[in-house]
Every structure is written in C-alpha cells, then in structure tokens.
Amino acid sequence: MINYICQMSSFLDQEIKFLPGVGPKRADILKHELKIKTFGDLIHYYPYKYIDRTKYYKISEIHAQMPYIQVKGVIRAIETIGAGAKQRLSARFYDETGSIELVWFRAIKWQKENLRINKAYTVFGKPALFGGKISVVHPDLETEEEKQLKPSGLFQGHYNTSEKMKKNFLNSKAINKIQLTLLSLAKGKIRETLPPQLLVNMKLMPLEKALTAIHKPETTVDLKNATFRLKFEELFFIQLKILALKHSRNKKFKGFHFEKVGYNFNKFYDHFLPFELTGAQKKVIKEIRGDVNRSSQMNRLLQGDVGSGKTLVALMTMLLAMDNGYQSCLMAPTEILAQQHFQSISKFLLEMNINVGLLTGSTKVKARRMIHAALQSGEMQIIIGTHALIEDTVQFTKLGLVVVDEQHRFGVAQRAKLWKKNDLIPPHILVMTATPIPRTLAMTVYGDLDVSVIDELPPGRKPIQTMHFYENRRNQLNNFMQQQIEKGTQIYIVYPLISESEKMDLKNVEEGFRQLTETFPDYKISMVHGKMKPAIKENAMQTFKRGETQIMVATTVIEVGVDVPNAAVMVIESAERFGLSQLHQLRGRVGRGAQQSYCILMSSYKIGTESRKRLETMVRTTDGFEIAEVDMKLRGPGDMEGTQQSGIGFDLKIANLSKDGEILQLARNVANDILNDDPFLQKEENQLLLRNLLSSKDTSFDWSSIS
Ligand code: ADP
Ligand code: MG
Numbered sequence: 001m002i003n004y005i006c007q008m009s010s011f012l013d014q015e016i017k018f019l020p021g022v023g024p025k026r027a028d029i030l031k032h033e034l035k036i037k038t039f040g041d042l043i044h045y046y047p048y049k050y051i052d053r054t055k056y057y058k059i060s061e062i063h064a065q066m067p068y069i070q071v072k073g074v075i076r077a078i079e080t081i082g083a084g085a086k087q088r089l090s091a092r093f094y095d096e097t098g099s100i101e102l103v104w105f106r107a108i109k110w111q112k113e114n115l116r117i118n119k120a121y122t123v124f125g126k127p128a129l130f131g132g133k134i135s136v137v138h139p140d141l142e143t144e145e146e147k148q149l150k151p152s153g154l155f156q157g158h159y160n161t162s163e164k165m166k167k168n169f170l171n172s173k174a175i176n177k178i179q180l181t182l183l184s185l186a187k188g189k190i191r192e193t194l195p196p197q198l199l200v201n202m203k204l205m206p207l208e209k210a211l212t213a214i215h216k217p218e219t220t221v222d223l224k225n226a227t228f229r230l231k232f233e234e235l236f237f238i239q240l241k242i243l244a245l246k247h248s249r250n251k252k253f254k255g256f257h258f259e260k261v262g263y264n265f266n267k268f269y270d271h272f273l274p275f276e277l278t279g280a281q282k283k284v285i286k287e288i289r290g291d292v293n294r295s296s297q298m299n300r301l302l303q304g305d306v307g308s309g310k311t312l313v314a315l316m317t318m319l320l321a322m323d324n325g326y327q328s329c330l331m332a333p334t335e336i337l338a339q340q341h342f343q344s345i346s347k348f349l350l351e352m353n354i355n356v357g358l359l360t361g362s363t364k365v366k367a368r369r370m371i372h373a374a375l376q377s378g379e380m381q382i383i384i385g386t387h388a389l390i391e392d393t394v395q396f397t398k399l400g401l402v403v404v405d406e407q408h409r410f411g412v413a414q415r416a417k418l419w420k421k422n423d424l425i426p427p428h429i430l431v432m433t434a435t436p437i438p439r440t441l442a443m444t445v446y447g448d449l450d451v452s453v454i455d456e457l458p459p460g461r462k463p464i465q466t467m468h469f470y471e472n473r474r475n476q477l478n479n480f481m482q483q484q485i486e487k488g489t490q491i492y493i494v495y496p497l498i499s500e501s502e503k504m505d506l507k508n509v510e511e512g513f514r515q516l517t518e519t520f521p522d523y524k525i526s527m528v529h530g531k532m533k534p535a536i537k538e539n540a541m542q543t544f545k546r547g548e549t550q551i552m553v554a555t556t557v558i559e560v561g562v563d564v565p566n567a568a569v570m571v572i573e574s575a576e577r578f579g580l581s582q583l584h585q586l587r588g589r590v591g592r593g594a595q596q597s598y599c600i601l602m603s604s605y606k607i608g609t610e611s612r613k614r615l616e617t618m619v620r621t622t623d624g625f626e627i628a629e630v631d632m633k634l635r636g637p638g639d640m641e642g643t644q645q646s647g648i649g650f651d652l653k654i655a656n657l658s659k660d661g662e663i664l665q666l667a668r669n670v671a672n673d674i675l676n677d678d679p680f681l682q683k684e685e686n687q688l689l690l691r692n693l694l695s696s697k698d699t700s701f702d703w704s705s706i707s
Helices: 002-013 023-034 039-043 108-114 144-149 163-167 172-186 196-201 207-215 220-252 263-272 279-292 310-323 335-348 365-377 412-418 439-445 471-486 502-519 534-545 580-587 609-620 624-635 661-677 684-694
Strands: 049-052 069-081 088-095 098-104 120-125 127-130 133-137 140-143 155-158 299-304 327-331 356-359 382-385 399-405 428-433 450-454 465-470 490-494 525-528 551-554 567-572 598-603
Touching: 002 039, 023 163, 039 172, 069 098, 069 108, 088 108, 098 127, 120 133, 120 144, 140 144, 155 172, 172 207, 207 220, 220 439, 220 661, 220 684, 263 310, 279 299, 279 310, 279 428, 279 450, 299 310, 310 327, 310 335, 310 399, 310 428, 327 335, 335 356, 335 382, 335 534, 356 365, 439 624, 439 661, 465 471, 465 609, 471 490, 471 567, 471 598, 502 525, 502 551, 525 534, 567 580, 580 598, 580 609, 580 624, 598 609, 609 624
Parallel strands: 098 133, 299 428, 299 450, 327 382, 327 399, 356 382, 399 428, 465 598, 490 551, 490 567, 525 551, 567 598
Antiparallel strands: 049 155, 069 088, 069 120, 088 098, 120 140, 127 133
8 A cells, every 4th residue: 555655656756857858958947947846846837828729710800919810721822031040931821711921930941841732721829910911920830630640638728938948948838748748647647635525525626637637628617627626725735734733723732711701801891991892892802702711722813904993902801811810911013012002001001900011122121120020920910012022031920811913023933932931831812913914815824813803993983085196286285284284183294115225215204304394394393214213213203192293204114003193194205115005004093083084195107007006996995905905916915914924835836815715715614624523634534635734845834733
C-alpha cells in the first residue's frame, strides 16, 4: 500500500526537464519565470482564458478589432515579397465571401514548400489591418486531415507568459503543447486528493478528469465542472487547515470560565453608562458572553466601522473578566491610541473603584516598576498599552482577557504570542478592527476566529457628506472652511505620506501649513507629522483636542482612532494618492459629534482610472463593507491590508476571493462539518485529507498542534 502511494505520487514530483519537449534550458526558464519545477507544478498552471475553437467566421464578417478569427477556405496564390531581412511570404486566402492575406516573416522556405494551392485549410489567428486590408501574421493552418489526427480540444487554453518566455519560444501555444504531452503521460497516474464520499456528495469531477478538462476542455459544461472542482479543492484545503487549527485549539486548550455577570458589570451598566447601548453592541456583548461562558478559549474578531462604539464593548468585556476574578489588557497599535483609550476608559470608570494602568514605550522607569508590581500582585485589574505589553517582562497574576485594537496591524504570529502569557490556560482574545474586511477575506485571513459585526452606528449621527474637488475649487474650499470655523467647528487637513521620500512628505505638510497661515491669519493651526518627537506630537494633538486651535494639519499619523468630536471637516490633499481603506479611515475621524460633517477630497486633474474609481466610491457611500469590497476588486485580495501579515499564501492558482465567495462558503461549511465530526481527522475515511494537510508545502502554520 505504502509503496503504491509513493510510486503514484512520484509521477507528478518528477523534474520538469524530464518532460518530453522541455529539456534543461526551457526547464530553467519555467523555473525562474513561473516557479514551475515539477510535472505537478506544470499541471497546476492553468489557462487564464479559453478561445472557442468551435466558432467559424466568414471573411466578410472579419474586422481588425477581433481578438482572433477562425475561417475555412483555400489559398489561391502565394508570392515572396521583398528581400533579405525584410522578406515575407504572402498568401491570398479565400472563402465564398471574400479574401484576406496570410503573412509569414520566418521559415519562408519551409512554408513555401508545404503550402498547397486550392486545398481546404482552417486558418486561426489574430487579424490586423495592413495597408487598408485585413491580414493574419503567422496563422495557425490546419488541413482537414491534420484536424482529424490531433483533436486539439474545442476550446484552446491561453496561458500567461512573460516576455522572456516568449523570446525563448515558450509562448502560450508552446505551454499548451507541453501541457497536452504531460496529460497524455499522466493518464492513470494522478492520485485523487479528495475522499470518494466527498466527490459523490458534492458532485465533484474527479481530479484527473478535471485537470484534463481545465487544459483541454471539450465542452463548456466540462470546463465549468472542472473549474468548480479545482476552485472548491483549493479553497477547501485552506479552510480545512484554518478550521483544523481552530478546532484543535478549542479541544486542546481549556479557557477560563467567566460564569457570572457580576457587581462591576451591573453597576457600570445601571449607573455609569452615559447612553443606551445600540442593538448591535448588545448583540455582540451577548456573543462574547457565550464564548467566555463555556470553558474554552474565546478567539473573536470584532468588526465595526469607525465610531461604532467598539471601545465600550471592550470595556464591558473587561468588567466581565474582573467580576470573575481576572485581569484584562487592552493593546493598541500606537502610543496616541493607547493614551486615548486610557483616557476614555478612565473617564467611564471615574466613579468606580477600579485600578486602570497605562503602559507604553515612554512610561517612566519608576511608574513602570509600580505597574509591574501592581499587575503581579493583582492590585491592578486593567492595563492599557502598546506593544510594550507583549515585549516587556510584564507578568500578571491572573490574565483572563486580551483585547487587541485595530487588528489589521497585528498578524497571526503576534496574536499567538499573546496567549503564551499564561502557561496553562490562555486568556480569551478579542480583536477589534475598524477596517472592514470583505466577508471572503475574513473567512480566510481571520478564518480561525469567530466574527462579530457591529453594523449600526450610535443614534443621532448624520452621514458624512463627501465631495471631490479639483484644484480650481480651492477658493471655494477656503470659503467653506472659513464658514465652518465661524460656526465653531474644527478642521483636519491631511497630506499624503509618500513612503519613498519622507523629506517630500515633510515639505508637503510644512508648505501646506505655511500657506494656511497666510490664508487664515486669524486662526490658530496645529501641525502633526511622523518626524516629530512623541511629546511634541502629543502636545499638538491635545491642543487641538481642547479646541485651542481651529485647524490640524497632519500626515496620516492621525489615521487611526483619534477622537475629537468637535472636528467636523476632513480635507484630504492629493486624495488620489491614498488607498480606499485609508481614505475611509481618515474620513472616520469626523462625523463623531452632533453637527453635520464633511469630507473634501482634493485631487489634481490628472488621475488614473483606479484613483478615479476610489474617489467616486468615497463620494457614493460611507458603508465600510461596500468600500472594502470595491477595494478588494481594485487591488486584488493579496494586497489588502492584513493579508501580508496573515501568513496565508495568497497565490491562489484558480480561485479568486473577490469572485468566488459562494464556493468559499461552501468549502468552509464542508470543512466545518468534517471537523465537527472528527476534529483531529483520525477516522479512516479522513486519512487522505490528513495526509494532504500534513504534506502541504505551506509552512506558515504550526501543524504540530494537530498531528
Ligand atoms: P470605535 O472604536 O468603534 O471607532 P468608539 O468606541 O471610539 O468607536 O466610539 C465612538 C464614540 O461613540 C465615542 O465617543 C463613544 O463614547 C460613543 N458611543 C459609543 N457607544 C455609544 C452609544 N451606544 N450611544 C451613543 N454614543 C456611543
Ligand atoms: Mg476605536
């Protein structure tokens, strides 16, 4: 049995140079250009489009804009034109409706000897307009006999190739040819990767048939089924991996049991909560209650648009921990954010007897020692801070809950580090993000987490009005700003961060600052940028927050979390340079108070189509999820924030996270069902799946916890 498997699997493991028609030189090119090293790599390199070879045109229908044509007809005349390097062979090709020219610049002698006048040919190729007439350069020519001899499949697969490959005659057609060679050799040697029962239940095409059909489809139905099978498999194994991790974590690690809702939670809720919770906040708190009340570790992602009130949910979860005798920590990505959380949470808890601490990189040694001691003794129940919380030698008596704010800056690996703080039982983890993630991406990048969504803003918020101005409306903008300030509003003006040139950033901001002081000599203006000392930056922020300055000029350092309810206008300069999620984040800085808020996107006249699309989207909607979907369509899933750090390979070969949401959901459901029934994949029928998981080349997961 073992031998049998080894023998079978070794076929696709063979080096690509041993495939007839490849050889060492082409093998080298395939390896460098496409990372194709083995037969298996090649067979999983799929066409990106297909050309329908069932379709024939009449010559009278042809025009030069068609991507390709296929015509039946005969050659009536052949002649050689020109001489030397410029020499070409020209043939006039007729059907009953007209004629076109066929042209060859290479292998002229060979063509001349082989082309037959008045013989029936099928011509396939790309039409072009030359001297006012249609011609096809280097067409595919096939006689009826040739067509019979090598049925090339009805659809022809087209493969992506690089310039270097084309120069070395490894164009799409050549790839197609070696694929067909490989398929004929592979017959009967491709091992199925999915269990028989799954194939039956999901009506999936067997692997060998699917691989054949994906490269050489005979019918549209075949192609559709093959595509489905391969996409399903690709997404299924990713989901199986992620969910196996989650299931084994739930089974292996106990979690602290927060069984009661106690004194502090109730006291806060009854007496100090300054407003009614939104329905969405209540729903999420209930979901969290469910998690922490079942003796396994909570791993929950809380998504909620900026201003939706996530901090409060975090606070109430921390009170829950406290009521059950546990400490909590809240970790923010920046010092400013940590301070802000500390301030707002301290304010909420002002009249409750709870010891809340703040620990960041700039906490003084003496204060730091005191905090360390208070955490170790258990006197301090809640600690808020930055990365200093993980890296530092911070010890807790009983850490029961870790809240991570603005999750997209922490990857899977850092998340794992958090729960090593407790030796035996890991704390519950709540990660919060204001960067809405498309559903498909959440299932993949954060697929090991349970997901809660706050899809409702606190009442009374007016939707932010967004406008896109070109430079010619600068005066209008200035008038508008003046009006707003006269009304008592504060204004942010944000300049882009150009990562290639920090110097230029600074110039932008400083130049902007200078111009503003000229335009508005009567107003006070603050400035914040990345090159400032933290203390000075913090001071500028606080001055603005206290309302002592009317305008805040900044780079994107103010992007996340900063809360100044009186600021109601956000002006974004060179808005075309920002990504969608960043624009959305920035806009979220306003619209926090009762007054109508505005976001004005300034751009130059010359902007590309993608930039235009981004700005249009911002003007059209304030729905973070909708914006995230557009963002993923524009950028592709691999470039979305969080995916880089996620450790999940995004080189999907056939599935597409922005298009295949339904298949993904299906794959996730199936994987979940299997693991619910057999969490460690120990049953006989799941051995094939386990083997495939363990042999996966993806090293970003720690499989030791499963096997
Ligand atoms: P997020 O972190 O989700 O961006 P915050 O937690 O900072 O949002 O909340 C934004 C603002 O809304 C804060 O000033 C907060 O006090 C307030 N807020 C939170 N929940 C409610 C609510 N249910 N009703 C009214 N205001 C709320
Ligand atoms: Mg927040």
